Amino acid sequence: MSGKVQGVFFRRATRQQALSLGLAGWARNLPDGRVEVVASGEEVQVQALCDWLRVGPPHARVTEVVCEPAEIENLSGFEAL
Numbered sequence: 326m327s328g329k330v331q332g333v334f335f336r337r338a339t340r341q342q343a344l345s346l347g348l349a350g351w352a353r354n355l356p357d358g359r360v361e362v363v364a365s366g367e368e369v370q371v372q373a374l375c376d377w378l379r380v381g382p383p384h385a386r387v388t389e390v391v392c393e394p395a396e397i398e399n400l401s402g403f404e405a406l
Contacts, residue, residue: 335360336405338382339374346370349400365400 336352339362343350348366355361364374375392 334382335385338385339378340403340405342377343374343403346373348374349403350397351404351406353406363395363397363400364403365397 336354339352339360343352343362343364346366348364348370350362350364352360352362362374362378364371372392375390378392379387379390381387
């Protein structure tokens with residue numbers, strides 16, 4: 326995600342949203358100010374998270390979201406790193 330996504334509880338809110346959807350993975354800040362989210366689960370739930378990420382939590386200002394498939398194995402829980 327790009328935009329105002331650090332310092333607005335984005336990772337914590339993403340974790341809560343992902344857990345409510347039954348997803349595993351993580352959200353972490355990147356040095357360039359973006360947030361990276363990796364999520365694993367049923368396609369419908371992953372798409373729901375992608376849709377939510379386009380808005381994000383209050384105070385966030387999301388300008389870009391890129392959702393793409395990736396091969397991920399052995400994830401459990403969802404962490405805000």
